[in-house]
Amino acid sequence: MRYIQGEDRSQSALFPLSLDELIPDDHLVRVIEAYISLLDFEQLGFDKARPKATGRPSYDPADLLKLYLYGYFQRTRSSRRLEAECQRNVEVMWLLGRLAPDFKTIADFRRDNSAAFSATCRAFVQFCRHAGLIAGELVAIDGSKFQAVASNRKHITPKKLKHQEAALEKRIARYLAQLDEADRGEEGESIDRSAVQATLRELQVKKANNQTCQVLMEAQGLVQHIVGESDAQKMRTPSGKFVAYNIQSAVDAEHCLILHHEVTQDGADRQQLEPMAKAAKAELQQSQLSVTADAGYSNGEQFQACEDASITPFVPPNRSVNNQGGGTEFFDRTDFKYEERSDAYQCPAGKMLTLKQMSKGDRIYQATIADCSVCPLKSRCTKASRRYLTRHAHEAAFERMELRMQARPEMMVSRRSIVEHPFGNLKQWLFGNGRFLLRQLKGARAEMALAVQAYNLKRAIKVMGAHQLMALMG
Ligand code: SF4
Known part of the structure; x- marks a missing residue:
């Protein structure tokens, strides 16, 4: 018996295969190509959307966006890994016409186009709306914490700083005592005076920095601060407390497409119902809308504000049962x-x-x-x-909400089935349960917009099929 044999590496072909022949008709890269060709990069606000008349030509933002969409689709988010894919992956070679930008060009593009990625997300939602993929009958709102680049070790509070200051003072006192003992001749020649003095200087600098931090935090009224990523916050999650951002999403019930998303710094969801519902309504361009969310979004003032904006919220009212x-x-x-x-x-x-x-x-x-x-x-x-x-100042809104929830108890079941799909996908499929790669709100927003765009594209392909989607994209 013989094994299955591969082709001889030195075999030449009479009609060599072109890159196009290697890519199936319904392949993802063909959908990305068709979608990108629809976009107006200048209108979306991409950097270098119009080529310069002079100087060294730059990469077309269309090519770099194709690369990122493909990368996020394939769970490849790192710019260095994307650079490698350009040089070895036939699908990327087809998509980019064998262009191979270096990792810095790729990373700079993501860093500089955060707002344009969000605009691209909105453009895709409008495309899906016109394609009939979005019904707009019911929208579910939910939030989930995604870990920031900075780790818990970078989290400081006035209390932690006080503890650190006390520990530094103890260490400084110990070294000063050693020097005193050496001066009195009790330790003889056993200590290295210059080494002790160098350590002392280091500790004193640390103590001065610590005190400066305390003063600055107090002056700015900060109760916590993340060193190196001031936009992030330590937040409570089901698996513990992490430095994170709270990602809010409004999802259409029809095919679980994300209509609107927001990267927020607020660890709680209580203030998010009204802005998310209004943003979803604006995306849908409807005069009326029904939204559902869990009890974490219960807020009488926002229930009232939603009703005033022709939005009917379905949220379990979360209130104390008695004030005595x-x-x-x-x-x-x-x-x-x-x-x-x-x-x-x-x-x-x-x-x-x-x-x-x-x-x-x-x-x-x-x-x-x-x-x-x-x-x-x-x-x-x-x-x-x-x-x-x-x-309560908005007691009537709470009472109306209670009546609505009694009339439609199935809303909570619907909510769960709608919102768990996108967040499950975003966390496991796109982020691989990992953390953001870019720091600060701007970076997190850029990454989340790309991830949401990849998720929505994946959903659209799943629901419609690549051929029909490409036909609609023209
Ligand atoms: S204690 Fe006062 S408020 Fe309570 S039931 Fe009696 S009369 Fe009414």
Whole structure:
């Protein structure tokens, strides 16, 4: 028996294969080529979109964007690895016409075109909308933390700095004591005075730097700072606390395409519902929209703002059940009936709680001492001399939300199935559960825009097929 034999390396062909013959008709690189040919690079704001009349010619941003889209599609994000792919990968050779830019050119292109990548994402969303891939009936909003370049070791707080300062002071005191002992002749010739003095100088410089950091943080009101990546924040994630960015996405329910994404520095999602919903609505160019998100997005003010903008949110209201007794010991807020006409609450004993004062927009109501002191239900109502009740500044929006969620309980199941797909893909498929490669917000935004663009392209190919997609791209 023989093994299957390969071709002789020195074999020459009568009709050598062209690069084009090596690439199948429905290959990814052909889709990327067709898509890139649609884009107006000048309008999208790419650097060097118009070639200079004089000087050394630069690379066409179209070629470099093709390279990055291919790279993110293939989980190759590093500029050095992309440089290597240009020299050995037949698919990249076809895509770039055998151009082989060096890693610095490739890296500079990504660094300098962060805003243009986001514009390209928006352009692809519009293409998908016109291609019928986006229904715009329901949009799910979610956030996920992606690790920054900087590690946890670079995270400093005023408390950590104080600890470090105390440790430095201890070490300095120890070395000074050694020098004193040597001066008194107790350690004899055993210590190297110049080495100890050099270490002391080093420690004193560290202590001075530490103190400067403390002063600067206090002056700027910072509670945390990441050395080398000031835009990042230490955030809580399911697997611990990491230096990260909070990536927000608004995903269309029809085919799980990402309509809008944002790289944020806020570790919580509470302030994100309104801006994300409004951005998704603007992308969809619709007059009405329904959005869903988890309880982390619960925010009465933003519920109201969404309703005012013709957006119907479906978010589980996340609120304290009672403002007295922890929600179990005493009557719950829902046991009191609000009467809008008289702006007062009726308690379970039928007495009225009237408005006492406003506090940061919230309205505080109180019963009368006369009513409560003789009330047979008092032991179930309050330990104080009278019962107080707080009405949230946007209580009506919370109440409407509760009714909406009761009417559509399936919304939470839909939400999960819509948003988990893109984030699962972005994290595992594109980032390989790794971290960003570029520092600061600008870098993270550039990388996330490329990743989202690659994800959306992959989804469009999966749903439509490469041939039909290319036919639509013309
Ligand atoms: S204690 Fe006061 S507020 Fe509570 S049920 Fe009795 S009268 Fe109403």
